Amino acid sequence: MLADKKKITIAIVDDHPIVLEGLQKVLMQAYDYVSTICFNTGGEFLNFIKQSGTGTGIVLIDINLPDINGIELCRQVKTLSPGTCVLAFSNHNERSTIMKMLQNGASGYLLKNSSADEVVACINEALDGQIALSREAKEIMAKPSARDWQELPALTKREKEILKHVADGKTSAAIAAQLHVSPLTVETHRRNLMQKFNVKSMTAAVKVAMENGLL
Amino acid sequence: MLADKKKITIAIVDDHPIVLEGLQKVLMQAYDYVSTICFNTGGEFLNFIKQSGTGTGIVLIDINLPDINGIELCRQVKTLSPGTCVLAFSNHNERSTIMKMLQNGASGYLLKNSSADEVVACINEALDGQIALSREAKEIMAKPSARDWQELPALTKREKEILKHVADGKTSAAIAAQLHVSPLTVETHRRNLMQKFNVKSMTAAVKVAMENGLL
DNA sequence: TGAAAAATACCGGAAAACCAGTAGCTATAA
């Protein structure tokens, strides 16, 4: 994998000097010409984007940053500059964290314990326009933890239906009219939903449902 | 990739007979011993799992099924049998669809226009405990469409804070107490949030926010 | 075919959310 050398430009956002040094060294060994631009905080990098208007490019972002967290940073980067390719570089090894990062526009995820070869391979994948997950990240994504499902309440068909309408902002009366049932019935379903999700409002119920892909 | 032959068992859920035939042929060429079990509807497959209690194994699921949609089927399969490895096999090429599938526990996603080699490669990856995305799926995941971000309302720090609390089911009074502001202020933020998201209730606002990774 | 689960429906009352409009005070960026 070290064979195909070329010229690349890459930004790194991480508050650990050692990590910055290490990455730079690895990259210099792997490519003929590397120019790295390092930042210690998310704010610095956002300013850089605003100023220089860097349309495209690759950036490695640590998830634990002093000012803002990497997930939020990722979304802001993508908002300001959708062409920028964001790779997460983190210790977090939970499936949900990887999912969130991808949902917010990241093109890849590298665990910090990845080998040098793996890092280079991922960057090459990213340059090639593919999603770049390190080996361990791929394995984490492949096996969602069992408990993620067994503890969730089982909703009936009608409850799911009402939940969807509630999440669309409809009132009980409106839902009742649409489904040709009494508003009081809809209210009953609402209460059952809140009880099943163990929450105090439908707003919270919608959040939990969304978190678990029920909506 | 056709070199490493071995014995595999695989289930396929698809209502197109041609697809079932095609997949079986490809698999038989790629592996020494293949046993395929085919189903035309989601319900049939769920019954099979309930009966036989198949703890593990690989299943290819089409997203467009006559009875239930593949995303919902995936979550039900994972609920009944978390050890089962689900690969989506579909024509849908939207990033959001792939994300939803992964969020509901799928271990991979194959576009239906994938080559035979690609299908086999993905199944091998899945057998190896990795996430399996076909080439095109990887590319789709790598580049989230630009418009996904530019049309979203920009929330202020305070608004995000209130949104989080609302999504947790807290009342305006409770939030106000916690943030040391007037309940009336919280109400104002609520209204601004609804206006920005262009929805009629906070419930709907939470849904939109969740859909876009803002929570 | 019988038990369990689901869907339907009601009452009365308290709490909270939503609506429309206004406005001062503060930090920040052009």
Add this chain to the structure above:
DNA sequence: TTATAGCTACTGGTTTTCCGGTATTTTTCA
């Protein structure tokens, strides 16, 4: 140094949700 954006706060009123308890009718499945 002005705009501008964001945070704060108010009045007064309407609508909706949420809570408690109960109960009949379908549907489903063992």
